[in-house]
Amino acid sequence: MLAFVLRRLASAVPTLFIVVTISFFLMRFAPGGPFNLERPLPPATMENLMRAYQLDQPLWRQYLTYMGNAVTGDFGPSYIYKDNSVAELIGKGLPYSVELGFYALLLALVGGVIVGTIAALRQNSALDFAVMSVATIGVTVPNFVVGPVLTLIFAIMLAWLPAGGWGDGSLRFLILPMIALALPQLAVFARLTRGSMIEALRTDHIRTARAYGLPAKSVVVVHAMRGAMLPIVSYLAPCAAALLTGSAVVETIFTIPGVGRYFVLGAINRDYTLVMGTVVLIAIFVIVFNLLVDILYGLLDPRVRHD
Amino acid sequence: MANRLIGFRAALLAGAILLGAGPALAEAVLHRGNAGEPQTLDQAHTSINIEEFILKDLYEGLTIYDASGKIVPGAAESWTVSDDGTVYTFKLRENARWSDGSPVTAEDFVFSFTRVEDPKTAAGYANILYPIKNAEKVNKGELGLDQLGLKAVDATTLEVTLERPTPFFLELLAHQTALPVSKASVEKNGADFVKPGTMVSNGAFKLVSHVPNDNLVVEKNENYWDAANVKLDKVIFYPIDDQAASVRRFEAKEMDLVYNFSADQIERLKASYGEQVHVSPTLATYYYAFDTRQEPYSDVNVRRALSMAVDRDFLAKEIYSGSQLPAYSMVPPGMEGYEPATADFGALSQLDREDEALKLMKEAGYGEGGKPLKIEIRYNTNPNHERVATAVADMWKNTFGADVSMVNLDVSSHYAYLQEGGAFNVARAGWVADYADAENFLALSVSTNKTFNYGKFNNVEYDALMKQSYEERDPATRAKVLHEAEALLMKEQPIAPLLTQADLWLVSSKVQGWQDNAANQHLSRFLSVSE
Numbered sequence: 001m002l003a004f005v006l007r008r009l010a011s012a013v014p015t016l017f018i019v020v021t022i023s024f025f026l027m028r029f030a031p032g033g034p035f036n037l038e039r040p041l042p043p044a045t046m047e048n049l050m051r052a053y054q055l056d057q058p059l060w061r062q063y064l065t066y067m068g069n070a071v072t073g074d075f076g077p078s079y080i081y082k083d084n085s086v087a088e089l090i091g092k093g094l095p096y097s098v099e100l101g102f103y104a105l106l107l108a109l110v111g112g113v114i115v116g117t118i119a120a121l122r123q124n125s126a127l128d129f130a131v132m133s134v135a136t137i138g139v140t141v142p143n144f145v146v147g148p149v150l151t152l153i154f155a156i157m158l159a160w161l162p163a164g165g166w167g168d169g170s171l172r173f174l175i176l177p178m179i180a181l182a183l184p185q186l187a188v189f190a191r192l193t194r195g196s197m198i199e200a201l202r203t204d205h206i207r208t209a210r211a212y213g214l215p216a217k218s219v220v221v222v223h224a225m226r227g228a229m230l231p232i233v234s235y236l237a238p239c240a241a242a243l244l245t246g247s248a249v250v251e252t253i254f255t256i257p258g259v260g261r262y263f264v265l266g267a268i269n270r271d272y273t274l275v276m277g278t279v280v281l282i283a284i285f286v287i288v289f290n291l292l293v294d295i296l297y298g299l300l301d302p303r304v305r306h307d
Numbered sequence: 308m309a310n311r312l313i314g315f316r317a318a319l320l321a322g323a324i325l326l327g328a329g330p331a332l333a334e335a336v337l338h339r340g341n342a343g344e345p346q347t348l349d350q351a352h353t354s355i356n357i358e359e360f361i362l363k364d365l366y367e368g369l370t371i372y373d374a375s376g377k378i379v380p381g382a383a384e385s386w387t388v389s390d391d392g393t394v395y396t397f398k399l400r401e402n403a404r405w406s407d408g409s410p411v412t413a414e415d416f417v418f419s420f421t422r423v424e425d426p427k428t429a430a431g432y433a434n435i436l437y438p439i440k441n442a443e444k445v446n447k448g449e450l451g452l453d454q455l456g457l458k459a460v461d462a463t464t465l466e467v468t469l470e471r472p473t474p475f476f477l478e479l480l481a482h483q484t485a486l487p488v489s490k491a492s493v494e495k496n497g498a499d500f501v502k503p504g505t506m507v508s509n510g511a512f513k514l515v516s517h518v519p520n521d522n523l524v525v526e527k528n529e530n531y532w533d534a535a536n537v538k539l540d541k542v543i544f545y546p547i548d549d550q551a552a553s554v555r556r557f558e559a560k561e562m563d564l565v566y567n568f569s570a571d572q573i574e575r576l577k578a579s580y581g582e583q584v585h586v587s588p589t590l591a592t593y594y595y596a597f598d599t600r601q602e603p604y605s606d607v608n609v610r611r612a613l614s615m616a617v618d619r620d621f622l623a624k625e626i627y628s629g630s631q632l633p634a635y636s637m638v639p640p641g642m643e644g645y646e647p648a649t650a651d652f653g654a655l656s657q658l659d660r661e662d663e664a665l666k667l668m669k670e671a672g673y674g675e676g677g678k679p680l681k682i683e684i685r686y687n688t689n690p691n692h693e694r695v696a697t698a699v700a701d702m703w704k705n706t707f708g709a710d711v712s713m714v715n716l717d718v719s720s721h722y723a724y725l726q727e728g729g730a731f732n733v734a735r736a737g738w739v740a741d742y743a744d745a746e747n748f749l750a751l752s753v754s755t756n757k758t759f760n761y762g763k764f765n766n767v768e769y770d771a772l773m774k775q776s777y778e779e780r781d782p783a784t785r786a787k788v789l790h791e792a793e794a795l796l797m798k799e800q801p802i803a804p805l806l807t808q809a810d811l812w813l814v815s816s817k818v819q820g821w822q823d824n825a826a827n828q829h830l831s832r833f834l835s836v837s838e
Contacts, residue, residue, distance in 0.1 A: 151555050
């Protein structure tokens, strides 16, 4: 097991290297630069800026400098948020994204599995139909619609919850963004659970368990669930990576000070270093969660071996 | 809602007790929406009004804008100007203090302005202070820093020598780039002088905390010379780049001020909030530039015809819901001491304009019965710009039977293309005044302006008039010369001004002391809140 983990971590290094290299050059192909603003700068000023940020040097040298610094954990200054380094921006924003993302993930996972299981047990009933319709809507209605609608109802009309901001970080501030973030994922989990649960309920060992007269609850929760969890666990990795690194849309709608928006803002403003920083961050999350999921696989399914 | 406020107040109260601040219950807090996250709090790097609103609460320049948008003394209590208009001597306030209690000195200003011109600083708006003697050369690295026309005569006397008389110099000094930094603090803290806990400022407020993309808190600066008249104890800036989100937070009563919201909300908001909705014409022009280097846009008749055929009333009313005004001059109205020169067709009705436009186009030999007219409109991606381009395309199709296509790029790419001299047919552009002077708008079309003269308009007479305006010392004569230049520009129409922009604000009825002004200056120092 340890060897497996070490091997996977070692293979992450070239993956990261390739991701960073491709992003670095792709970013530079986009027209314009970090200092082409709606109000263009005079040429002399532009020259001073390019020199100050070493953007006047040949691209290959910039690349080498960037890689050299990145290895030591220095991801450079942000060109747009000039008072901060990229590491500072991400360091300040990440805890917010992770906290919100964690709650959203929990809500999506627990909610989705419960809803999906209920639907599976009452297959083709009115309840199944209702639950799955709602889940389909959850997948198809984008959160830039769900977010404002939630705010309209709960913050403006009912005035129960704040319309945005992190405030003191208490649950009241997190409920609406958490729901907006979780809803599409909850729907995916529900559909996955329903599908694999129906399949699991038809397998031989469940039939056997039932034939032995085990209580229905234990058949479902202990025996069927374990088999049904595999597809859910494999979806967990990309889902967790996406939720924990923040969503540009939800963070913008609810003014959450997370890192989700940096990727989009960085790309629009040609903040090369900020985009690179977020790319690295997302890549690391994806790699780590894929690894965790593979380990979980081994625990859930004895047929999977890591050697 | 009530619950939220109590919770929030409790947090503030706890904070106030911890900091040992004054009586917390009576605390006057302004919740101020800002159109986005400040990119910097360094006066040398600031470039947008999101930062301007914060920085001008934190710092005070030699001159400032009062609540009505007029230039009044700030850190300088008075000044004298030499007869030839090139030497300004400022007398600083004896009681001006930094937030750490140390006096604000002439040396601080010399240091601050020098820092902005130092090429190593790479200040984005270094050109704001170019009128100072040798500033441009210093900024380009051609002269040493000590060659700047700045002198601290004594602790409270600052002498500034200019390159040439600059009638709008006092306006420039009110720009956020000309805000001072504490020499002692910058020398000690380097680039970190902008951080909460470190920043030393001389304005009505001081920086307390900053959570990027969530809030920025400033508190009354007890050391400010006019602290007795500052009514707010605290201002919380909320950076919200999503316009719809900031409106929702205003409606949820979480914010007292919201700057910039989508124009299509005006009617609805006016119905619900009445007087709290402010539409304030500003010093900004929305225009289309013609590429005068190429056929048929090199022909003044074609340019005039195209410009005339644009129904500006339609754009202002139907697309911008009255949040922008039709423009027939490049310089927007509202500039003190200057009367904009409007295009001659501005006085005609739209129907007459179209008739006249058809005639001109025929003369030029284009359109129906002549050479085919194929036009491409370029604009930066934005729903409003798209609507404008679609409407203008339609107008040109209907009037001239032109074949009009549209291309849009994101902001960076759009302007990069135009700045680098890329060829185009018609391109959208906008200009927001850096300072309230006609020159700021008219200099865009001078042939030597390589960056902003997108259409490469090249007119000897225009250049000569602009040159004359720089040399003219009498303000009234100078205004006349500039007016003449603009009249020529409007006759030639290398740029077709379409709209004068307006600033949209939501101002809660709680907020007192608010005055709409074309300069869009609203220091929190002049505001107060009532429950």
